[in-house]
Amino acid sequence: MxxxxxxxxxxxxxxxxxxxxxxxxxxxxxxxxxxxxxxxxxxxxxxxxxxxxxxxxxxxxxxxxxxxxxxxxxxxxxxxxxxxxxxxxxxxxxxxxxxxxxxxxxxxxxxxxxxxxxxxxxxxxxxxxxxxxxxxxxxxxxxxxxxxxxxxxxxxxxxxxxxxxxxxxxxxxxxxxxxxxxxxxxxxxxxxxxxxxxxxxxxxxxxxVDLEYFKPADKPQTAHSLVFTGSMDWLPNEDAIIYFSTEILPLVQQRIPGVTLSVVGRKPGRKVIALAEKNPAIRVTGAVADIRPYVHEAAVYVVPLRIGGGTRIKIFEAMAMGSAVVSTSIGAEGLPVADGKNLLLADSPQDFADRTVALLTGPAERQRLGLAARALVESRYSxxxxxxxxxxxxxxxxxxxxxxxxxxxx
Missing domain, CATH: 3.40.50.2000 (Glycogen Phosphorylase B;)
Structure with a gap:
């Protein structure tokens, strides 16, 4: 053709x-x-x-x-x-x-x-x-x-x-x-x-997803660390990280004071940069050449999207790297995932915080979800x-x- x-x-x-x-x-x-x-x-x-x-x-x-x-x-x-x-x-x-x-x-x-x-x-x-x-x-x-x-x-x-x-x-x-x-x-x-x-x-x-490029790494994760990736000039991503930082992260910090959040993605706006200025637990990287080191380093990958359509490739990339993922239902919308089997879903701030804390403090559960996530994308999503x-x-x-x-x- x-x-x-x-x-x-x-x-x-x-x-x-x-x-x-x-x-x-x-x-x-x-x-x-x-x-x-x-x-x-x-x-x-x-x-x-x-x-x-x-x-x-x-x-x-x-x-x-x-x-x-x-x-x-x-x-x-x-x-x-x-x-x-x-x-x-x-x-x-x-x-x-x-x-x-x-x-x-x-x-x-x-x-x-x-x-x-x-x-x-x-x-x-x-x-x-x-x-x-x-x-x-x-x-x-x-x-x-x-x-x-x-x-x-x-x-x-x-x-x-x-x-x-x-x-x-x-x-x-x-x-x-x-x-x-x-x-x-x-x-x-x-x-x-x-x-x-x-x-x-x-x-x-x-x-x-590119299964050769996005794959698990043989390196230890940083304890009590979270990561979010995405273009920060896309309004749904900006809304997601503002929502997470103002309504969910404080609940996590009450139980794990040393938790950190890396926001990785190009063109963060004034609102996102201000989040890091107000909360030292938040690191805003801006554009990076390769997101994989940041995802591999984090204990939990978060997708707190409240707006969006289609499917989030970012979730499949994280799953291919064997990450434990916590997402809203909208964040995982359209993907063939199952709550509790290959990721965790949560739609209220308290539920999202609870499930995030459970993974941050449960290395065995993180490993189980990560292995199941990798197996899913390997099955038929090249x-x-x-x-x-x-x-x-x-x-x-x-x-x-x-x-x-x-x-x-x-």
């Missing part, structure tokens, strides 16, 4: 779960088929995407000059967009220059199928050209924005979240109906789309196995073997 993989946000650096998933599947797919890569993303110097030219048949990049999040230009642009029915994220990324370039590519080359990676990318697709298109949704965006609205206490941000939720719901429905097929990363997400799409049009592609699922869908769409109702591209 000749495939055009189109993605918003770029692929490098591999600092977000969506990028990690896309990079590994696209790379594996490129070993089997002719895969061209089209991307648009915030401009950076130097541009890391030059590294991809040996991996894919063709790499076409459109760097964008975008305002920083919550900056004055970003706020003014949001205000200007408020009078429209379009989600702000689509207005911000889906520029006319990107739309023109993608149209040129699809008009000048024959592709068996277009893989539209992330919902935002659908905003630049020239649907009128009739290219067979598979939309790869890594989240149900509507769910994320609704959870932002429910969790946020600031009236202004609550209003922003409500508007994005309503406009994103319309966009999500429109583009999933226009696509020939829709991919999700969990059965929970699939269920959300099946409220308005036929069953045969939606397929779940499970989350994978990127090779995951790519097999996606490849089958692309082949069937390219050959018109799906019997789903015709896509509505009006």
């Amino acid at each position: 000749k495939i055009l993989w189109a993605k918003s946000g770029g692929l490098l650096p591999l600092d977000r779960g969506g990028k990690i998933r896309s990079f590994n599947i696209a790379s594996e797919l490129a070993r089997r088929h002719e895969v061209d890569l089209f991307m648009f993303y915030p401009s950076t110097t130097p541009d890391p995407h030059d590294q991809l030219r040996d991996r894919f048949a063709r790499v076409d990049c459109v760097p964008l000059d975008l305002p920083k999040r919550a900056s004055v230009p970003d706020t003014l642009a949001y205000a200007a967009n408020a009078a429209t029915t379009r989600p702000y994220q689509m207005r911000k990324y889906c520029r006319p220059a990107v739309q023109r370039r993608l149209r040129e590519l699809l008009s000048g080359e024959h592709y068996d199928v277009l893989l539209c990676d992330f919902l935002l990318t659908a905003g630049v697709v020239p649907w009128d050209l009739g290219t067979r298109t598979v939309l790869f949704t890594h989240n149900v965006e509507t769910t994320i924005w609704k959870r932002h609205f429910l969790v946020n206490k600031n009236p202004l941000w609550k209003l922003v979240a409500w508007r994005e939720y309503r406009t994103m719901a319309r966009a999500e429905r429109r583009f999933t109906e226009m696509a020939d097929h829709v991919l999700t990363v969990s059965d929970e997400d699939r269920g959300a789309f099946l409220e308005f799409l036929p069953e045969e049009k939606v397929t779940t592609v499970p989350t994978g 990127w090779n196995e995951v790519t097999n699922v996606l490849e089958k869908v692309l082949t069937q769409v390219a050959e018109s073997n799906f019997s789903s109702m015709p896509s509505n591209r009006s």
